[in-house]
Amino acid sequence: MSSDTPILSIRDLTVDFAPKSGRLPAVSNVSFDVTAGEMMCVVGESGSGKSVTALAIMGLLAADTAISGNILFEGRDITRLSRREWQKIRGRQIGMIFQEPMTSLNPVFTIGRQLVETIRHHERVSVRAARDRAVELLDMVGIPSPRSRLDDYPHQMSGGMRQRVMIAIALICSPRLLIADEPTTALDVTIQGQLLDLLNDLRSETGTAIMLITHNMGVVAEVADRVTVMYSGCVAEQAEVMQIFDHPAHPYTSGLMNCTPKLTVTSAQLNTIPGSMPNPAAAPPGCLFAPRCELAIDACSEGRPAQVNLTGNHSSACIRAEMLLGESAE
Amino acid sequence: MQSHIEIDAVEDEPTGLARFYATARRFMRNRSFAIGAVLFGSVVLVTFLGPLLTDVSPNALSMRNRFQPPSFDNLLGTDNLGRDMFARVIYGAQLSLMIGTSVVILNAIFGVMLGALAGFYARLDNILMRIADALMAFPAVLLAIGIAAALGPSSMTAIIALSVVYVPRTARVVRSSVLVVKELDFVMAARASGATDFRIIMKHVLPNSMAPMIVQLSFVFAYSVLSEAVLSFMGLGAPPTVPSWGILISEGRAYMREAAWLTVVPGVAIAITALGLNLLGDGLRDVLDPRMKVEEG
Structure with missing residues (x-):
């Protein structure tokens, strides 16, 4: 959308698990940008490295991981920050919401107390002022009669409500970037739609850029400005949302889109992409998707394909990308 | 819609007293x-009401009334110097509860702190737990006797010795629940919202590890009452002028055949207290188990 300088810029990010005892690459050479105020969706099936990338941005990876490459947040490399510097960024500049709203709130305190304490942790305000701010935040995320809900415990709320509270907590400091790691996966479809609308509204109201991680192409179609498709720890394709749906330039992207059930077609079986992701400890030498790809040719198993720049912001890591584009243009 | 939710909230939220x-x-x-609470509750009650229940001093000698069996004058009989056993047992309870409470407080401070650190920081874990292993390798009472003997007999000694013995055990229990809680989603969420380690431990990890902590502390109370009796029985706890339960048994031991009540009475007092606390701990373990709570699901 906006071609401003990106607020988050990831360059050649590689994350290895257990670097001491035989390295397991979870993410390799991932590069992408998030520009201010946009909704960037990261799509891919389980294990494609979406969440690991998010945790790397937040500096929340386990100790037994090695990161290389750069994560530039507002032009500053945050991969080598000290603990203290991280704590200043988390919550203040980058907020994050998680997949499991049912367990992401502390069960022993009321949500009001959790909000008030987080507010007071970040800003020097009185309890009364923090409570007012909490009510404001709950109202903003669409919780009805917010003042009376402040004294509720998390178990008194539904999953959708709790996720709204999580969003409220993430918004306390109006972060520049909000990372939402599959925020709607654990919720039912109607609530899913409401929350996505909420995220979209908040984005246009506050100008917060959102990096939305999902495995659901339907979600992508609904809210994304730009899309990054990840497969097995690598970026498969990047493009603006219209481009990717109209002219997918990577067979994995088209595969994902075919997996979305369609109302117009009645079939007994859902479409799938046959096979499964390669074991990161024993990855094939060529294109990681080649073993599952219908369009694979011999050249696909010779060396990793590089990102090919197609039109504008569109790039794909498929050696047959131009051919695919040509096909869909016809 | 709005009124609905408010009605629900009112129904879900009983007032303080009702809750x-x-x-x-x-x-x-x-x-x-229930049984534990009644037993331990009556011990506490008798201890605090003791001075109201009897106007006899626990150390008042009465040479004419030596070795009196239980009667209306002396509810629990008298000892070899004619001192009233009822008064002595009640005053002994004060000492036992004082020592038990002190040990529990020290455990709540140091055991919980060390356990939280060990559970939270993998690097500290190894060091702290190896020290705990070393201390726990000794049988509890033997270690307490050793420490008490080294420091010289006094009530303070008993408190220190028993704390050294039980703090590693408490730390173990706390550590294991911290290990579980720190992996829960809300801890990660708290970290993502910028919380420091200290905040996470104090606000998220420890409050959610409360149940096993309370249970463990109630057992520590029971064991310290028991072990204090052992220590003072051996002359390593309170000085002989204080009517500690262990000292009562130790003094009565010589007259076990002629005046059995001298050992039976303090023995039963120890048994009731320890049994009460153990049942209380067992009950707490069941009641505080989150799986038992129906309303949380």
Whole structure:
């Protein structure tokens, strides 16, 4: 959308698990940008490295991981920050919401107390002022009669409500970037739609850029400005949302889109992409998707394909990308 | 829609007193908690009301009334110097409860702190737990006797010795629940919202590890009452002028055949206290188990 300088810029990010005892690459050479105020969706099936990338941005990876490459947040490399510097960024500049709203709130305190304490942790305000701010935040995320809900415990709320509270907590400091790691996966479809609308509204109201991680192409179609498709720890394709749906330039992207059930077609079986992701400890030498790809040719198993720049912001890591584009243009 | 939610909220949220009664009812439905609470509650009651129940000093000698069996004048009989056993046992209870409480407080401070650190920081874990292993390799009472003997007999000694013995055990229990809680989603969420380690430990990890902590501390109380009696029986606890339960048994031992009540009475007092606390702990373990709570699901 906006071609401003990106607020988050990831360059050649590689994350290895257990670097001491035989390295397991979870993410390799991932590069992408998030520009201010946009909704960037990261799509891919389980294990494609979406969440690991998010945790790397937040500096929340386990100790037994090695990161290389750069994560530039507002032009500053945050991969080598000290603990203290991280704590200043988390919550203040980058907020994050998680997949499991049912367990992401502390069960022993009321949500009001959790909000008030987080507010007071970040800003020097009185309890009364923090409570007012909490009510404001709950109202903003669409919780009805917010003042009376402040004294509720998390178990008194539904999953959708709790996720709204999580969003409220993430918004306390109006972060520049909000990372939402599959925020709607654990919720039912109607609530899913409401929350996505909420995220979209908040984005246009506050100008917060959102990096939305999902495995659901339907979600992508609904809210994304730009899309990054990840497969097995690598970026498969990047493009603006219209481009990717109209002219997918990577067979994995088209595969994902075919997996979305369609109302117009009645079939007994859902479409799938046959096979499964390669074991990161024993990855094939060529294109990681080649073993599952219908369009694979011999050249696909010779060396990793590089990102090919197609039109504008569109790039794909498929050696047959131009051919695919040509096909869909016809 | 809005009014609906408010009505629900009111129904879900009983007032303070009603909630207290509901919780009390849930606790008392557990049989071992109920029996334990009654036993330990009566010990505490007698201890504090003791001076009102008897106007006899525990150290008042009465040479004419030596070795009197229990009667209306002396409810629990008299000892070899004619001192009233009822008064002595009640004053002994004060000492036992004082020592038990002190040990529990020290455990709550140091055991919880060390356990939290060990559970939270993998690097500290190894060091702290190896020290704990070393201390726990000794039988509890033997270690307490050793420490008490080294420091010289006094009530303070007994408190220190028993704390050294039980703090590693408490730390172990706390550590294991911290290990579980720190992996839960809300801890990660708290970290993502910028919380420091200290905040996470104090606000998220420890409050959610409360149940096993309370249970462990109630057992520590029971064991310290028991071990204090052992220490003072061996002359390593309170000085002989204080009517500690262990000292009462130790003094009565010589007259076991002629005046059995001299050993039976303090023995029963120890047994009731320890049994009460153990049942209380067992009951708490069941009641505080989150899986038992129906309303949380």
